[in-house]
Amino acid sequence: MPPLPSSSPGAGRIVARLLPPSLLTLPVLSFQYPLKLIASTISPTQCLTVFILSYGGGLVSNDKINLSVSIEEGAKLCLLTQGSTKIFKRTSPEHLTTQTLTARLARNAALLLLPDPLQPFADSVYLQHQIFHLPSDDSASLIILDWYTEGRSARNEKWAFESFESRNDVYIDLPSPQSEGEQSNTPNQLPLRTSKLLLRDTQILTRDPSAALDELQSRMDFMSVFATLLVRGPRFEKLQSGLLRRYSEEPRIGARNWHGEKKEKIRRFEGVVWTAAKVRGFVAVKAGGRVLEDVRAFLRSCLEEEGEEEVIGEFGRGVVMCLQ
Amino acid sequence: MNHAWLLLADSALPLGSFAFSSSLESYISHSAPSTPKLTRLSTFLPLTLRSTATTFLPFICAAHRDPEHAAYYDDVLDAATTCSVARRASISQGRALLTVYEKSLSAGVPQQGSAVDAYRLAIRRNEASGHFAVAWGVVCRAFELEVEEVCYVFMFNHAKAVLSAAVRLGVCGPYYSQKILVGSELREMVKEAVVDGKKRSVEEAGQSVPGLDLYQGRHELLYSRVFNS
Numbered sequence: 001m002p003p004l005p006s007s008s009p010g011a012g013r014i015v016a017r018l019l020p021p022s023l024l025t026l027p028v029l030s031f032q033y034p035l036k037l038i039a040s041t042i043s044p045t046q047c048l049t050v051f052i053l054s055y056g057g058g059l060v061s062n063d064k065i066n067l068s069v070s071i072e073e074g075a076k077l078c079l080l081t082q083g084s085t086k087i088f089k090r091t092s093p094e095h096l097t098t099q100t101l102t103a104r105l106a107r108n109a110a111l112l113l114l115p116d117p118l119q120p121f122a123d124s125v126y127l128q129h130q131i132f133h134l135p136s137d138d139s140a141s142l143i144i145l146d147w148y149t150e151g152r153s154a155r156n157e158k159w160a161f162e163s164f165e166s167r168n169d170v171y172i173d174l175p176s177p178q179s180e181g182e183q184s185n186t187p188n189q190l191p192l193r194t195s196k197l198l199l200r201d202t203q204i205l206t207r208d209p210s211a212a213l214d215e216l217q218s219r220m221d222f223m224s225v226f227a228t229l230l231v232r233g234p235r236f237e238k239l240q241s242g243l244l245r246r247y248s249e250e251p252r253i254g255a256r257n258w259h260g261e262k263k264e265k266i267r268r269f270e271g272v273v274w275t276a277a278k279v280r281g282f283v284a285v286k287a288g289g290r291v292l293e294d295v296r297a298f299l300r301s302c303l304e305e306e307g308e309e310e311v312i313g314e315f316g317r318g319v320v321m322c323l324q
Numbered sequence: 325m326n327h328a329w330l331l332l333a334d335s336a337l338p339l340g341s342f343a344f345s346s347s348l349e350s351y352i353s354h355s356a357p358s359t360p361k362l363t364r365l366s367t368f369l370p371l372t373l374r375s376t377a378t379t380f381l382p383f384i385c386a387a388h389r390d391p392e393h394a395a396y397y398d399d400v401l402d403a404a405t406t407c408s409v410a411r412r413a414s415i416s417q418g419r420a421l422l423t424v425y426e427k428s429l430s431a432g433v434p435q436q437g438s439a440v441d442a443y444r445l446a447i448r449r450n451e452a453s454g455h456f457a458v459a460w461g462v463v464c465r466a467f468e469l470e471v472e473e474v475c476y477v478f479m480f481n482h483a484k485a486v487l488s489a490a491v492r493l494g495v496c497g498p499y500y501s502q503k504i505l506v507g508s509e510l511r512e513m514v515k516e517a518v519v520d521g522k523k524r525s526v527e528e529a530g531q532s533v534p535g536l537d538l539y540q541g542r543h544e545l546l547y548s549r550v551f552n553s
Contacts, residue, residue, distance in 0.1 A: 167530065200404040202530025204378055210516065219371060221535040228406075252547035253353050273354070275541025277408040284406045288538050 010035050012067040016048050016077040016109075024048050024075060035065050046316040047076035052115065058086030059126075062095035068102045071109035071140075078319045081115040084149070089123035090162060101130040105140035110235055112315060114303075116322045117225060117292070118148040122160035129167045133195060134232075136173040138281075141233025143311070144168060145299065146201070149292055150224040158224070159216045163206040168230065170282075171195040199282050201228055221288075223273075225295045229285040229302065235310055240283040242306030247276035247285075269298040299323050328432065328467040333477050335484060339420040344413045345489035345551035346372055346482065347540035352493065354539055361495040369486065369510070373517045375533040376482050379404070380457035381475050381521025382529040387461025388471050391439030395446035398458045400526055405455070407541045413553035418459035419447070425463050438466040475518045483510060489551060 012031035018024055024044040031037045033055065040049035052067065059065065071077050087097055103111055111132070120126050134140045146168055151157035173195050203226070207216050220226075231240050271294035274287035285302065289295040300323035303311050311319060331337060348368055355364050383401045387394050405411045422444050430436070440462050446452040457478075464474040487501040496504075504510055531537055543553055 165530075197400055197403045199406065200400070200530075201406050202404065203534055204528075204530040204532045205534075206532075208516075208520075218367065219374070219533050219535075221371075223535060226534045250542075250545055253350075253542070253545050254547040273535075273538045273542070275407070275538055277406065277541060279406050279408060279411070280403060282406075286406070286534075286537050286541065288535055 007032070008066070009033060010063060010065045012037055012065070014050055014067070014069045014077070016069070016071045016075040018072065018074040018076075020074075026050070028070075031067075034059070034063050035067065037067075040318070042318065046314065047078050047110070047112070047319070049078045049080060049318060051080050051082055053082060054085070057083060058088055058119075059097050059099065060088045061091040061097060061124075063097050065099040067100070069104070069111070071103065071105045071111055073106040074108045075106075076110040076112075076315065078112040078114065078315060080319070080322055084116045084119040087118060087120040087124040087126045087161070087164075089121050090125045095125065097124065097126045099126075099128045102133075103131070104133045105135060105142065107135045107137060107139045109135075110141040110233070110315075112143045112311075112319050114143065114145050114319055114322055117227070118164075118166070119151060120148065120161040120164045121151050122157050124161045125163045126161070127163075127165045130169070132168070132170045134170065134172045134198070136175050138172060139234060141235035142170070142230070143236065143239075143303075144170075144230040145227065146230075147225060147227035147295070147299075148203075150220070153224060153292070159205070159220050161205075161207070161216075165202070165204050165206070167200065167202045168228070169197060170199045170230070170232070172198050198280055199230065199284075201230065201284070203228075222290060223288040224290050225288065225292045227285075227287045227295055227299060229287075229299065230282050231285075232282045235314065236307070237310075239303075239307040239310050240278075243276050243283050243285055243302060244278060246302070246306060247274070250274075269294060269301070271295075272298045274298065296323055326467065326469055326473075328429075328464075328469060329473070329477065331429065332464070332467075332469075333481060335481075335488065337421075338424055339417045341417055341481070341485045342488060343551060344417070344485065344553040345493070346376075346413070346486055346553060347409075347536055347543060348372070348486055348489050348495075349493060349549060349551050350539040350543040350546060351536075352495065353546055354542065361493075365490050365495050369483065369504070370513055371533045371536060372486055373479060373483065373513050374520070375531060375536050377479065377517035377521035378524065378532040379529055380478070381518065382524040382526050383455070383457040384461040384464075384475060384478055385471055385522055386526045387458040388465045388474055391462040391465045392442065394439060394443040394458050394462045395452040397461075397526060398443070398446075398452040398455050401455045401458060401529075402453050404529060407537050409540050409543045409553050410537075411453075414456045415453050416552070418456035419454040421456065421459045421463055422447070422454060425466070429463070430466070433466045434468055435466075438462075440466050471522075472518070475522055476514060479514045479517050479521075480505075483514060492550060 015028035036053040038051045272289045447454045
């Protein structure tokens with residue numbers, strides 16, 4: 001048997017459980033240095049909250065975080081951070097700083113992953129991979145926020161890292177096959193799959209060694225923060241349609257206003273360039289901006305206003321803590 | 325030289341590529357009016373080539389190497405295309421290529437009954453979407469073309485489509501566009517993009533220019549537009 005993941009450095013495990021009728025508990029909460037997990041002391045009536053922390057407020061060269069999360073039937077978990085996750089510079093050429101999250105959601109479970117942004121410093125090398133498994137009946141609900149900034153803006157650091165890769169994969173379990181005999185006879189068959197890839201969002205920001213030093217910077221088009229928000233599941237149907245509606249109400253680009261300025265019904269975020277799309281059962285929101293706080297306010301407004309009932313009402317105001 | 329290239333690299337190949345600007349139109353509409361359009365074009369070109377290389381080339385290579393599983397790669401590419409404008413553009417050109425293949429090009433392939441037919445069947449059964457990169461990979465494989473050239477021509481066709489869009493948007497003139505296409509700078513960019521894209525597996529594909537997803541998605545917000553993407 002492979003060793004338990006919680007026995008190696010940076011490993012952690014969370015199990016969220018619903019004890020009927022309505023008691024939410026964390027039967028497992030284990031972690032190894034440099035990872036630190038803290039369960040919120042606020043009594044979990046609406047959802048369980050766990051803070052993902054690291055010693056020193058960041059990940060140093062070659063830190064490897066490996067967190068495994070299981071949300072059992074009907075349980076609700078929110079994962080947060082306390083401040084941006086700083087990725088410190090690589091101190092040795094063979095180092096790679098990684099963060100892996102594997103989350104498995106059972107039927108009717110909900111996961112909200114709403115951290116502060118990642119902040120990769122100059123010369124850092126970072127690889128993040130987050131994998132989510134949904135139950136085959138597609139009854140689980142999910143909100144994933146993945147966002148990152150240019151680095152230490154105060155030091156005029158702009159996209160000065162060596163490499164930053166972030167990948168989010170959402171799989172849905174396939175119902176177990178009835179008979180395997182038919183399939184295995186076909187030559188050149190791909191290995192039999194137990195799950196299907198629903199959505200993959202990948203950002204590959206690797207410095208091109210052959211290009212000019214500011215090539216990466218020019219690729220980022222004067223933006224200093226990028227965010228992806230993925231929403232899926234029966235608990236967030238109104239949030240999904242609200243986000244799409246809000247996008248459809250964005251002002252047309254290049255349109256003349258022949259009727260004079262009408263009073264704006266919704267708040268606009270001038271410094272934020274964003275888009276929303278319905279993709280394979282998800283609503284994917286992508287946003288970029290020159291100022292971190294503009295993007296933060298935009299994301300908060302998305303969740304607070306479009307998710308007033310389903311997010312704030314059902315999970316509590318604390319879930320948008322990282323967006324305050 | 326393989327005769328098939330004269331058709332596959334020809335802008336007269338009826339894929340409807342002229343209808344897509346690969347977000348150039350949106351990119352220019354979002355830029356400050358004070359920025360000269362030509363400057364925006366020269367900034368945009370390397371970005372779109374890099375982005376196309378890391379998002380699509382791994383799928384072209386996979387479909388070319390292993391055309392029997394084209395439907396699987398197609399589904400993975402579909403899952404990885406989170407922008408609906410980009411998805412429509414990709415599926416529209418991919419299906420058009422497969423139609424041209426069925427109605428015309430298949431008459432010229434060395435061996436009939438190729439994996440292209442199985443892929444087309446999967447699309448008819450709604451098991452695949454018909455993404456351009458995968459369709460390009462399997463069609464080129466049916467013509468037994470070399471993967472290096474398959475990638476190079478795809479990237480060069482992309483550059484041609486963007487520059488043709490630039491001409492129609494009034495960003496540059498047709499002579500200027502040909503001058504860019506013949507230039508060593510563009511050739512180097514295409515070569516590097518091919519190297520960058522080819523080394524990645526399908527699992528390692530992804531967006532390398534995050535801003536392009538935003539401009540591509542916001543194409544549908546343009547008040548008046550010439551192109552579909």
